[in-house]
Amino acid sequence: MAPSCDDGLVNLRKIYGQLAENYWFFPGLMTLAGVFGGLLAASLDRWFEVNQLLALLGLDRVSAEGARSLLSTAAASMIGVAGVTFSITIAAIATVTTQFGSRVFANFMEDRGSQLTLGIFLGTFAYCMVVLGWVRSPTESHGGFVPQIALAGGMLLVLLSVGGLIYFIHHTTDMLRIQTQIDAVGRQMRRAINERFESGGDASETGAPEPEWDRHDEIVSTQAGYVRRIDHAELVSIARDNDCALRVLVSPGDFVMTGQAILRHNGTQDDLEAARGAFRLGASRSAAQDITYYLDQLVEIAVRALSPGINDPFTAGNAVDWLSEGFAALSGRQLPGAVVSDDAGSPRVFRNALDFEAVVDGTLSQLMPYFAGDRNATLQLMDALVCCYRACNQRHRRAVFAEQATRLREMAADKLDPQTLAVLDRRIDSLDRREAEEEDDDDTPRAG
Numbered sequence: 001m002a003p004s005c006d007d008g009l010v011n012l013r014k015i016y017g018q019l020a021e022n023y024w025f026f027p028g029l030m031t032l033a034g035v036f037g038g039l040l041a042a043s044l045d046r047w048f049e050v051n052q053l054l055a056l057l058g059l060d061r062v063s064a065e066g067a068r069s070l071l072s073t074a075a076a077s078m079i080g081v082a083g084v085t086f087s088i089t090i091a092a093i094a095t096v097t098t099q100f101g102s103r104v105f106a107n108f109m110e111d112r113g114s115q116l117t118l119g120i121f122l123g124t125f126a127y128c129m130v131v132l133g134w135v136r137s138p139t140e141s142h143g144g145f146v147p148q149i150a151l152a153g154g155m156l157l158v159l160l161s162v163g164g165l166i167y168f169i170h171h172t173t174d175m176l177r178i179q180t181q182i183d184a185v186g187r188q189m190r191r192a193i194n195e196r197f198e199s200g201g202d203a204s205e206t207g208a209p210e211p212e213w214d215r216h217d218e219i220v221s222t223q224a225g226y227v228r229r230i231d232h233a234e235l236v237s238i239a240r241d242n243d244c245a246l247r248v249l250v251s252p253g254d255f256v257m258t259g260q261a262i263l264r265h266n267g268t269q270d271d272l273e274a275a276r277g278a279f280r281l282g283a284s285r286s287a288a289q290d291i292t293y294y295l296d297q298l299v300e301i302a303v304r305a306l307s308p309g310i311n312d313p314f315t316a317g318n319a320v321d322w323l324s325e326g327f328a329a330l331s332g333r334q335l336p337g338a339v340v341s342d343d344a345g346s347p348r349v350f351r352n353a354l355d356f357e358a359v360v361d362g363t364l365s366q367l368m369p370y371f372a373g374d375r376n377a378t379l380q381l382m383d384a385l386v387c388c389y390r391a392c393n394q395r396h397r398r399a400v401f402a403e404q405a406t407r408l409r410e411m412a413a414d415k416l417d418p419q420t421l422a423v424l425d426r427r428i429d430s431l432d433r434r435e436a437e438e439e440d441d442d443d444t445p446r447a448g
Helices: 005-020 025-047 050-057 064-100 102-109 112-132 148-175 178-196 232-241 270-278 292-305 313-331 356-371 375-391 395-412 418-443
Strands: 218-220 225-230 246-248 261-265 279-282 339-341 347-350
Touching: 025 112, 025 148, 064 102, 064 112, 064 148, 102 178, 112 148, 148 178, 178 292, 178 313, 218 270, 232 246, 232 270, 232 339, 232 347, 261 270, 270 279, 292 313, 292 356, 313 356, 313 375, 313 395, 356 375, 356 395, 375 395, 375 418, 395 418
Parallel strands: 246 347
Antiparallel strands: 218 261, 225 279, 246 261, 339 347
């Protein structure tokens, strides 16, 4: 089957997404833009009669010596500022990650403001260096030439860089606030939930029966690393072309060892070796398909905030607030099912379904041992669970929050004072009363 234009567009988006994850991508792109911009601006001076235009405006031409002085000073300043900018970024990363964990490091690496600011400095440096190579004094060979348009463009870029430096100082200072980091993670999490999951209940395909698998029919990984992305569409295409089914044994976020089985199949081994290319591994986890990546970031911030060295329950409470936002958003979404079918409706790929209860339990299991011993943190977490319970419209998912609230109360029983435990009991009683009221309401006959 010939690849369609849509397939090519998807591949281009995938390549762009992979490149955009690197810190160097946008600065490198803007450096190239500065090189080509310098060449274009200098060429414009060749094509147009700039001297006549300057004469009409009553302006004097800049001499070759003056142009070289301006461009040399601008280039040296920009490369110096770029070095200072990068040093400030590294120092900020070291400060924040020391206090609140290495997961926050990814937020700095992916921050577009820092990347674009560094790109402006490097692009201006490249532009000035290219234009500087075009400047010739009258005594040199081929006659004198000073690109006036390019020189004016360089001065505008310098002014833009000054504005970028002011923005960078404010932006970096703001990013050093842990509340800003928590807010950034929370909003990225909410955006990812809205983009990836449709509104509604559990996926309807989860009940499709799996075929019988032979443990000898497995495809193993040839490298080690964390699963960053699985291209299920490619796996479906491979399974359809080979008229077989595939069972994915790992999930995004899992660590895979060399030689570990990642797929089972009921087809021919030689024809399915290409399926290994649908798995992208890396040195760290990625948020591309792993929604728990954001939840774990918030968990790490909250746990570190309660450590004896920091002892900041209010920061832990901020992280819990955004965790509750994520739980409430997930509770109203249709999570991916265990089966992916082809266009004809035939089940082709079986995978581990994203289970709502497992996500909530796995996240809170990391938090509760630390929160149960702190009064403020425990009350904050209990209030968050109550809010999630009230915001959830699906009874079976709402019960998950009630169970977690009861579990938190049990863990705090031996660690907190009786007054705090009484507050927790009242919160749980309010959930029980609401559940009883809804059950009574469901049993009440409706008027015909």
